[in-house]
Amino acid sequence: MVHLIRVATCALNQWALDFENNLRRIKQSIHDAKKEGATLRVGPELEITGYGCLDHFLENEVYENSWDSLYSILTDESLHGIVIDVGLPLLHRNCRYNARAIILNGKILCFRPKLYLANDGNFREMRFFTPWKKPRHVEQYFLPPRIQEHQGCRQVPIGDVVLSTIDTCLAAETCEELFTPNSPHIEMGLNGVEIFTNSSGSHHSLRKLDQRIALISEATRKNGGVYLxxxxxxxxxxxLYYDGCAMIFVNGDLVGQSSQFSLNEVEVIVATVDLEEVRAARCAPSRGQQAVQSLEYQRIEVDFCLSNDDDNLLSSPTPSRPPRYHLPEEEIALGPACWLWDFLRRSRAAGFQLPLSGGIDSCATATIVYSMCRLAVDAAKEGNQQVIADMRRIAAYSTELPETAEALCNQILHTVYLGMEAQSSRETRQRAHDLAARIGAYHKDVNIDTMFHSTKDILTQATGFTPKFKVYGGSNTQNLALQNIQARSRMVLTYYFAQQMCEVRQRPGGGSLLVLGSSNVDECLRGYLTKYDCSSADINPIGSISKVDLVRFITWSVKNFDMPVLEDFIHAIPTAELEPITSDYVQSDEADMGFTYKELSKFGVLRKVNKLGPYGCFLRLLGEWSNESTPREIADKVKRFFHFYGINRHKQTVATPAYHSESYSPDDHRFDLRPFVYPPAFESWSFKKIDERVEALEKKASKTT
Known part of the structure; x- marks a missing residue:
């Protein structure tokens, strides 16, 4: 005996407040689902507005515009014959809700508001929305006048409801609800719900897809069911980059998965599922004991059948398949690249300007842009009409579409090496040149000595004082000030180039370039950067990626992008090249910072992910580093880290907006909210507790020797 139905879920590239195009993509996904024979279509969270409207959700106009879009869906007869689950913000009794509208044949069956709101990390839903009152609570929603006229009634149910069709029972939970300890699908499943829909607005983080898949799989593995x-x-x-991966599970097994990273605006996944498999999976007496004790949900009767007897004669259930995971190196190659493409096309900029230093950070940024060009060229060759239209506007130097990633990169990416005669090595200058040549970037090589000396001389003219580099007898303060002149001059010149390069190249229609930054998450955490230097940019694709992961990404790219030119970057010692090179001194980043990049990553995880302060970090590292360091050495490193973190935290208040990918990102604007003026670290109570613990450990050790 079989009881087959076709169900569809989708991943949509929505844009906050882009109501018309968001609506177009929603309708396209419904049409695509219908063409595949689906009778149920599920869409992303808040898909009508786009998830990332933030404080715009406080504006009534957003809710009025959402009703305009919903009305267009209701009155479009080409969308009939399929149950539609669409996400939108909703005003009810002067409260704002993150809600879902369940629609069939132009009529609203119900609204399902979100019960548990996401309010940590990058999420601030409690700032805009009110959580629904409680599970299983239902009341009536009064429709706007024009919707009343179309609907033929004044009210529809709103609340935590389930829908009973002729042949099955379905219900919805939204994003964060899946991640809570007592998820709604547990009680829903015990109440006989066989199909669960989940609309999500989940962003990419490195190495996190397996956690999401595990949660969705477990949602139906013990209790049975179909999960969309x-x-x-x-x-x-x-x-944020929302990383798609629309999925369909049956009894814990994956039967459909869309792309995690893609330039497609609409991806629809359809599967044939057998409801008898769900019913067979629920035959255990122990489950039955819990089911009869569960609290009852209010059911909405729907005169519609998801299955089709004629289809059952010819169809068979979609077989299960293993999940598709990307390596972390692939995630870096694809996620920031897709994010950059969306940012470039939607900002209407003409391309990118990147200061290319010859180091691995700017090298990684350039390689990500090259990866973006590879994706765009491949998508255009596959007939992606949106990519083709965007590429025709962006690649304005030719009438024909670029046929290679290098050709597109030449039109989009502008790089410049901003060197100093005494500080910049021949090796970094050559590496920058060779990389630009390999990927096709439009490259310039200039020295900034004139600008540096002109700026330095202004202080001398005003005060009679001439600062010197440390290698020439200057103090640390003088040495740092002279380094900062170079660093900040490069930022000014980079923006100057960004504004003028389109005119220099006589780009048809003119335009200006977006400046790309290249500071990594570990240097931001330590504060090892100059405020308003080349870390200041329009956007930064690597600002939330660790140095360790960037090296892995470049190593992966050597083979996978056929770029042997990257080998030299991997083996080069990271250096800012802001001090003069002498016969016995070459500046080194790790020596300057007093930490290895691996150590900084560890401190980042302890501070943010494990939520540990100085004393907690010290206690944790006593166990982890005991074989390689003494308690006093560990204490010294912990104290120096938190000292530098505290005195440099102010730099994060003006940090360039960066692609979010790492769980310990110090992004001050949204993800990692902290003060930026701290009490002196070496006078803190935590440091005193560390000292007391070190003395006790040393005293104990001396007695045992």
Missing amino acids: YSNQIGCDGDR
Whole structure:
């Protein structure tokens, strides 16, 4: 006996407040689902507005515009014959809700508001929305006048409801609800719900897809059921990249998965599922004991059948398949690249300007842009009409579409090496040149000595004082000030180039370039950067990626992008090249910082992910580093880290918006909210506790020797 139905979920590249195009993509996904024979379609969270509207959700106009879009869906007869689950913000009794509208044949069956709001990390839903009152609570929603006229009634149910069709029972939970300890699908499943829909607005983080898949799989593995997960994909206007991966599970097994990284605006996944498999999985007496004790949900009767007897004669269930995971190196190659493409096309900029230093950070940024060009060229060759239209506007130097990534990169990416005669090595200058040549970037090589000396001489003219580099007898303060002149001069010149290069190259239609930054997450955490230097840019694709992961990414790219030119970057010692090179001194980043990049990553995880302060970090590292360091050495490193973190935290208040990918990002604007003026670290109570613990450990050790 079989009881087959066709169900569809999707990943949509929505853009915050882009109501018309968001609506177009929603309708396209419904049409695509219908063409595949689906009778149920699920879309992403808040898909009508785009998830990332942030404080715009406080504006009534957003809710009025959402009703305009919903009315267009209701009155479009080409969308009939399929149950539609669409996400939108909703005003009810003067409260704002993150809600879902369940629609069939132009009529609203119900609204399902979100019970548990996401309010940590990058999420601030409690700032805009009110959580629904409680599980299983239902009341009536009064429709706007024009919707009343179309609907033929004044009210529809709103609340935590389930829908009973002729042949099955389905219900919705939204994003964060899946991640809570007592998820709604548990009680829903015990109440006989067989199909669960989940609309999500989940962003990419490195190495996190397996956690999401595990949660969705477990949602139906013990309790049985069909689970449809939908997610937004792409950059919808800020630091986050929503990483798609719409999925369909049956009894814990994956039967459909869309792309995690893609330039497609609409991806629809359809699967044929057998409801008898769900019913067979629920035959255990122990489950039955819990089911009869569960609290009852209010059911909405729907005169519609998801299955089709004629289809059952010819169809068979979609077989299960293993999940598709990307290596972390692939995630870096693809996620920031897709984010950059969305940012470039939606900002209407003409391309990118990148200061290319010859070091691995700017090398990684350039390689990500090259990866973006590879994706765009491949998508255009596959007939992606949106990519083709965007590429025709961006690649304005030729009438024909670029046929290679290098050709597109030459039109989009502008690089400049901003060197100093005494500080810049021949090796870094050559590496920058060779990389630009390999990827096709439009490259310039200039020295900034004139600007540096002109700026330095202004102080001398005003005060009679001439600062010197440390290698020439200057103090640390003088040495740092002279380094900062160079660093900040490079930022000014980079923006100057960004404004003028389109005119220099006589680009048809003119335009200006977006400046790309290249500071990594570990240097931001330590504060090892100059405020308003080349870390200041329009956007930064690597600002939330660790140095360790960037090296792995470049190593992976050597083979996978056929770029042997990257080998020299991997083996080069990281250096800012802001001090003069002498016969016995070459500046080194790790020596300057007093930490290895691996150590900084560890401190980042302890501070943010494990939520440990100085004393907690010290206690944790006593166990982890005991074989390689003494308690006093560990204490010294912990104290120096928190000292530098505290005195440099102010730099994060003006940090360039960066692609979010790492769980310990110090992004001050949204993800990692902290003070930026700290009490002196070496006078803190935590440091005193560390000292007391070290003395006790040393005293104990001396007695045992």
